[in-house]
Amino acid sequence: MPKVTFHYSGQIKTVDAAPGQTLLQIALDNAIPMEHACGGNGFCTTCMCHVKKGMEALSPRNDREENMGVIDDPDRLSCQAQIQGDVEIEVVEY
Numbered sequence: 001m002p003k004v005t006f007h008y009s010g011q012i013k014t015v016d017a018a019p020g021q022t023l024l025q026i027a028l029d030n031a032i033p034m035e036h037a038c039g040g041n042g043f044c045t046t047c048m049c050h051v052k053k054g055m056e057a058l059s060p061r062n063d064r065e066e067n068m069g070v071i072d073d074p075d076r077l078s079c080q081a082q083i084q085g086d087v088e089i090e091v092v093e094y
């Protein structure tokens, strides 16, 4: 089972997740605070994260990310990036 490590608010938390889940779903399921103003639809960028390890274990950037200008590493929209393997991310806090 893939593991996702979140860095947020000075804390580090590693959780198990199912392949195909988005980083946003995994964060919310595990009580990790993550903004999601547009409800996870790829229209706001408040769920932005920085991928520290495992970019290759995420689904490729999709049109919504590209339309929002999220095109460069290490940035990803957590509501669009689906995991396939182990990932380590930093939650971007506003």
Ligand code: FES
Pocket (backbone or CB within 6 Å): 035, 036, 037, 038, 039, 040, 041, 042, 043, 044, 045, 046, 047, 048, 077, 078, 079, 080
């Ligand atoms: S929650 Fe709005 S872009 Fe991800």
